[in-house]
Amino acid sequence: MGIRFDSVTVAYDGNVVLDSLDLTVEPGEVMALLGPSGSGKTTALRAVAGFARPASGRVYLGGEDVTDLPPYRRGIGMVVQSYALFPHLRVDENVAFGLRARRTPKDEVRRRVAEALELTGMAGYARRHPRELSGGQQQRVAIARALAIRPRVLLLDEPLSALDTRLRSGMLAELARLHRELPEVSMLYVTHDQVEALTLADRIAVMDTARLRGCGTPKELYRAPADAFTASFVGGANLVPVTVTAQGASFAGTELELDTAGAVAGARATLCVRPHLVGLGEGPNRLVGTVREIQWRGATHRLYVEVDGHTVMADVRELKDPPGYGDQVTLSFEPEDAVLLPAGVGHG
Numbered sequence: 001m002g003i004r005f006d007s008v009t010v011a012y013d014g015n016v017v018l019d020s021l022d023l024t025v026e027p028g029e030v031m032a033l034l035g036p037s038g039s040g041k042t043t044a045l046r047a048v049a050g051f052a053r054p055a056s057g058r059v060y061l062g063g064e065d066v067t068d069l070p071p072y073r074r075g076i077g078m079v080v081q082s083y084a085l086f087p088h089l090r091v092d093e094n095v096a097f098g099l100r101a102r103r104t105p106k107d108e109v110r111r112r113v114a115e116a117l118e119l120t121g122m123a124g125y126a127r128r129h130p131r132e133l134s135g136g137q138q139q140r141v142a143i144a145r146a147l148a149i150r151p152r153v154l155l156l157d158e159p160l161s162a163l164d165t166r167l168r169s170g171m172l173a174e175l176a177r178l179h180r181e182l183p184e185v186s187m188l189y190v191t192h193d194q195v196e197a198l199t200l201a202d203r204i205a206v207m208d209t210a211r212l213r214g215c216g217t218p219k220e221l222y223r224a225p226a227d228a229f230t231a232s233f234v235g236g237a238n239l240v241p242v243t244v245t246a247q248g249a250s251f252a253g254t255e256l257e258l259d260t261a262g263a264v265a266g267a268r269a270t271l272c273v274r275p276h277l278v279g280l281g282e283g284p285n286r287l288v289g290t291v292r293e294i295q296w297r298g299a300t301h302r303l304y305v306e307v308d309g310h311t312v313m314a315d316v317r318e319l320k321d322p323p324g325y326g327d328q329v330t331l332s333f334e335p336e337d338a339v340l341l342p343a344g345v346g347h348g
């Protein structure tokens with residue numbers, strides 16, 4: 001079942017924290033809401049769940065206007081960062097909670113609790129209390145509890161951010177599996193972690209202070225971001241100010257060849273090229289600069305090279321003989337690996 005925000009605005013004490021959000025999550029789709037802290041992601045989720053009341057605009061679930069429905073009538077499963085399990089209830093009682101509140105018959109409750117625990121790999125833990133579980137297991141129970149009511153949509157608010165890195169990637173795989181097993185359930189997944197968004201989501205909606213900045217598939221946003229904010233939030237990006245020319249752009253007195261896609265010669269623009277697409281050595285588009293920083297990252301070295309007062313990052317395959325600090329180096333990139341974005345302050 002799909003979710004639709006139709007020009008949804010939410011304000012607290014006159015402060016608009018969600019500004020005319022228009023966004024559609026298709027039935028069965030996983031949509032990530034990605035953005036920095038305070039950008040309005042949780043508020044958007046709470047508007048769907050019924051905990052934040054829009055000042056204007058409507059929220060639809062499967063075509064039905066639910067804006068005036070109380071939360072418990074919306075058929076939504078919600079999982080938050082802090083698990084929010086009842087400490088005095090056993091795992092099975094926690095999972096049964098929503099069903100009991102809905103006065104579901106006993107046999108049905110037992111069946112659904114078993115099913116939800118099975119789905120989340122927690123079948124063997126039914127009689128434990130939350131304090132007897134690890135963080136990852138508690139979050140699985142929270143997900144089981146959300147699934148037990150057979151929600152039409154599943155809302156997840158930074159569900160992995162309380163877990164350590166290793167657990168997180170395991171849980172990420174679990175969520176992807178869950179989505180394959182419940183292909184009809186739409187998911188709206190709030191995160192500030194671009195890896196989670198890129199890994200899990202069919203599409204990503206990028207938020208920046210109360211506003212939607214861009215929405216597209218991970219590939220679209222990565223390869224052709226609409227603006228510098230989106231470019232820097234979805235994957236690392238080099239963002240440098242350039243002037244558009246007939247053949248491409250000029251930067252630091254160097255002519256760069258690239259697709260200007262209709263930009264007007266003479267206009268200012270921001271050049272975006274991903275660090276892994278910048279190589280060390282001669283190539284079609286050359287940038288000469290000074291090495292300011294080198295980071296070894298296992299499989300790659302990241303070079304920070306100062307070119308005419310701007311820092312350009314290059315991720316190159318681990319170098320046998322890396323350049324030294326202060327060395328002059330030549331970087332290069334292919335014309336098709338760069339895109340021109342509207343001029344503006346980069347967030348690189």
Ligand SMILES: Nc1ncnc2c1ncn2[C@@H]1O[C@H](COP(=O)(O)OP(=O)(O)O)[C@@H](O)[C@H]1O
Binds near residue numbers: 017035040042044
């Ligand atoms: N209940 C509330 N009362 C007042 N301000 C709030 C409330 N909830 C959130 N805000 C404010 O709304 C803005 C967006 O918050 P939130 O949606 O939680 O952002 P995010 O989830 O992206 O971090 C923040 O500036 C936050 O301080």
Ligand SMILES: [Mg+2]
Binds near residue numbers: 038041042043
């Ligand atoms: Mg939040």
